[in-house]
Amino acid sequence: MPLPALLRLAFVVLLALRYRLKLILGIVVAVVIGLSLTFISGKIYQHLDRDPDRGAIALEDGAFGESYSTPIYLDQGWSPADTLWYYNTTQGSALLPYDLFVALEQPASEELFRSDHNMDRYRYLPQKPTFFNPDGLPVGFAKDSYQGKDYLGFTCAACHTGQVNYQGQAIRIDGGPALADMDGFLHGLEKALSAARDIPAKRERFIDRVLQRDNDYRSPEAVEADLAQWTEQIRMYNTINHSHIRYGYGRLDAFGRIYNRVLRHVVNREQMRDLLLAAEGPTGELLLTEAEVDRVLAGIEPTLIDDTAFTRIVSRLQSSDEGLPGLSQRNLLRLRNQLLNEPNAPVSYPFLWDITHSDYLQWNGLANNADLGPLGRNVGEVIGVFAKLDWEVKEPGFSLSGHLTGQSNKRERIAFTSSIDLVNLQRLEAHLGRLTSPQWPEDILGEINREQAALGKRLYAQHCQSCHQIIDRSAWDRLVVAEMTDIEILKTDPKAAENSVNYQGKSGNFENTYQNTTVGPLVLEATAPAVQILTSVTKGAVSTPDADKGPLRRTLDWFYVLGLSWFDNDVKYSVKAGDYRPDTTARPYHSLLAYKGRSLNGIWATAPYLHNGSVPTLYDLLLPAREEGDPEEGAYRPEAFQVGSREFDPVKVGFRTEGYEGFTQTTHRLGDRNTGHEYGTDTLTEAERWALVEYLKTL
Template identity: 60%
Template sequence: MISLLLSLLSLLKKASRPLLLLCLAIASAMLITLSIGKLYQNWDTDPNRGAIAMPSGALGESYPTPRYLEQGWDNADSLWFYNTTQGSNLLPYDLFMALEQPDSTELFRDNALIDKYRYLPQKPTFFNPDGLPVGFVKDTYQGKSYIGLTCAACHTGQINYRGQAIRIDGGPTMADMPGFLAELESSMRKTLVTATKLEHFTQRVLARNGDFTQKDEVIASLKEWANNLMLYNGVNHSTVEYGYARLDAFGRIYNRVLKHVINKKQVHSLLLLATNKDHSRMLTPEQAARVLEGVDKTIIGNKNFAVIFDRLRSTNPGYPGLSREQLFRLRDLIFNEPNAPVSYPFLWDITHSDYVQWNGIASNAGVGPLGRNAGEVIGVFGTLDWTAQEAGFSLSAKISGQSKKQKRVDFKSSIDLVNLRRLEHHLQRLKSPKWPEDILGKIDRTKAARGELIYERYCLSCHEVIDHNNWDRVIIAKMSGLDEVGTDPLMALNSVNYTGKSGNFKHTIQQQPAGGLYIPEEAPVAMILTSVTRGTVTTPDPDKWIIRRWLDWLYMMASSVFENEIERTIKNGNYQPDTTAQPFNSLLAYKARSLNGIWATAPYLHNGSVPSLYELLLPKKRAGDPENGRYRPNRFEVGAREFDPIKVGFVSSGFNGFTFDTTLPANFNTGHEYAAGRTAQLNGEALPPLSDAQRWDLVEYLKTL
């Protein structure tokens, strides 16, 4: 990437003097705009950072206006983070603002429903005049306005304790995104079939004087976006219930990529391979051809997939009229079930980390953060206006390996790369929260001192202790292979084993650390995602004037390369190395990292299968274990924000939340039993199990991190 930048700078040197002066003038204007933008970040200084009280919340909870801890951000920093778009377009803004709940005349955006799905209600502030919840934002793309999600929707937490509330910037959300999206789809469907709802809805939309001027236009748009959401929810339907505080984000990103990459020929072959339970063909050749009639050959995309889905369900002559069960069987041929939900990771220290994501899939060196964040926006509803273009030079085609293809994919999208870079830079100043003794109780320093010695012996080899005030800190990911750590393997297995049709990337070459790899037609989705994000980050913003968009892009790429102090290194830890036969072996592992602020990130383990730090130090009960022993709970409730400062985690019983069953695949609470003497250290030594007193000492020390 550095060589690419140098080549572009060389071209500028050879440019004519008038062109060079024009570029310099525009560059100066751009720098002035950026400077104004930095000042603009400080304009929203609401003293409560937009937070409001919920006197009658979901799950029987109520709380006053939340307070904030010292995390390196002031009021303006938090509000800018909450309300800065990344290019997410869930549905048109006017439709969202006017939509009623499915079985009520209350608006869908009402704070009670927002709290029901554990998102965080906000009051109107300068950056958020409509009082959208934390992480919900108005985005503009190609002259239209949309409701979208920001980083803060998934990475802002809250803890309640005895009538007080604490907001945790960068902490994991308690949200139930699949439940929220299912109810959103239900609201849209109910509006379309209920005359009074539809009439009230269209009147409210038109009264906004926004992007819609005609009633028929409103109804058509509602139908289109309801179908889009139904398709999204159907493709991502999982037999594993997520509940609160978890999401299979990678599975959903993978599926969005496959939907926008697969080509007509590949879909046609899969339609002919689809079979019923009795192994008979699901579609005749004539039906398959009819379903794909008029669909683009190179890029199918979202709209065409919606057409295909409708035709597959249609009982009109010539169409197959597939049942729900048949559609899911067909879904599994094209996509992968996102059945490995994991806890939302916390964001403090992310910019100081060498590798990120639970299985260390993403390097943080160079432009790695930009690619990672672009992939994230693909997953949270970035508009992907990818189209097939004639062969010819294109920077995105070159970087994504398509330079020799007869057609190339143009990666035009709503993804705001400049904002992604700004958000990553903003996170450099975010620090982990310190245990608030004035709210959660004093730390027993004598017990904590004993716990520190236990931590040094049992935990330090994987979880390095850092100073969160040290600007030069580096968070080293210590990888442990699946067999070594013993935790639920499904997320890591899916990241490697999930495959899909590579579309236009078939037989392109992708550069890996060990050399180039050809992408086969049926390829690991991790490979396809890498090519897609490379194409995305090398495609300037289509909403800007052509010279401005390229200067912005150059600035963004240069700052990503030269301001990123994380060096490219090999992974640390005990894991299987990549080989020519298994080029993604190293992803069959999970990452350990520094535990500063760990007290504020329950539930624990990567899949959220243990409710508290104390219970994390207990063993998993196995056959033959004594009945009167202490063990990790097999079932517990999730969803409450009320905190347990003794065990250190959220309360996990006594309310009607989501029942987390650890006996189900993806939910296993096995492994990471170092304190129980059942999991060996990195050096292969299994230490003796801790006594109960030692567990409590260690928990007390963990509060201090």
């Protein structure tokens, strides 16, 4: 080729490369600018609500006769704006249409269900209206908009904000365990919705209130239709999560309920049909005929069963209309136990300070906190608190979620469209990185006896520190190591750990997909461990950009979330510490049969104690549990005590346990037991117990 022609060709190539480089550079600049604007706008927004009281209010004549002044806040590293952003930042939770909730009356009166005193009765914390919370909802309740409609949802703060009262003075504990009765709240909500649906005068007032809001509803018919639908949906949720173990205040079997919510979305119609046909009554008789099963499943889609469809199935199972089985509540629960699992292992809500500095989380160390672990953990939590799971059946073809969940070679794949807000989940996790534990307020709860505490410190080093490390509460580089102890060694109530390993469900479209574990890849069978199915679902949700945004915004936000989640996490993968059964190829989840010991800074503000809240005070924890054959006379942990009061006992360190009609916590049943963790209780003198309690106040 002549030289001029070569020069022209080279010039054309250079122009093309220049154009391509400009295009690539333009895209990179646009992404960087987009991510920067997202970050900056988010930071500005976080500081728009600066109420000096952080929205807290005084309450007169609250539950159990308690009154308290406007709560004060201890120094935990957060400003008023930080606290209010945490209280009101949505995760994608959609418990109920927002207009229905704010208009709802209590079942036996015209007082609103959301009134301060009613919310206080369930031990949710009342708030006044502020910028982020114009309707004055309690701590942890927020408006969440999804697909053009407003919903009431739970935020992290609903379960992880505490309060202690002492002689009329309230102290809010950010990140502390709530004393909430979530199960009682949801049953109360069901009764209130049923009353609004069934009592004409209530229904008329309810419809008027909803329409006056001039928000998501335009006609009485639309309000009535949604009222009927959501009443049945809440009823269905309460029915399938019924447990013979009563939770009471400050406890919830969160994992049992998350498992159930995932399993009922994963099961397909064919698997559901097989289960219904095989369901047996108490004497081995079949509960349903083939004709009844076909009527129950009429019109149900083959691959996915969403909330509406599952609600329809449960309603049909209970209906006595022509051709339907009319199952009793007892037989319905028998059927539940063959499809799902009884959530019968309530645990205390954990405190949140130090979680971003911890290697493993959850009571049994289920959640590895390295890399994208926090995002997966938080996605699972939002699924449990009513994220709308608008999963879709797609044709075969590549998608990131399909690839990560092993569905690439399936005839159909599930796309994990949902209301989960990945951006806010990442921001909330980062926000918690600045939260520190509360320190004992001597000006309110009394001075610490430093001489006793010094003796207690020596005893702590001897009896406690091998599992409960001492950390600098405010050190930015602190690492909290979970010391796992096998349930056979620890001997605390084993039910929560056992359920995490033993609970199973139908795997639906995940059948015969592969999943990596610490001992190698596993195949999900038709009936698989619930923990495997939850892992697949969380992978799918994490790899799915937020559905409620435009294409460019959702893509930029998704890269922003994954980038910050990965690079902003200083926790690296490590093998679990402690004394526990290792995972093996035959038993890949054996290490979960253990509970973790953790740093005890701020432990004074987290009663009741042990993982299942079965011991009311720190002093009681230093006593042995009474076993069969022990003499009746002696110092033992309480076998029954009252729960619900926020009045603090600064001597034994815990909440008031008598003198009021709260929830009676008993300790004789599996799931409620107060046994185990008796290190040193047989050798400590009474004076040494009190010295240890005094030292624990200083942490």
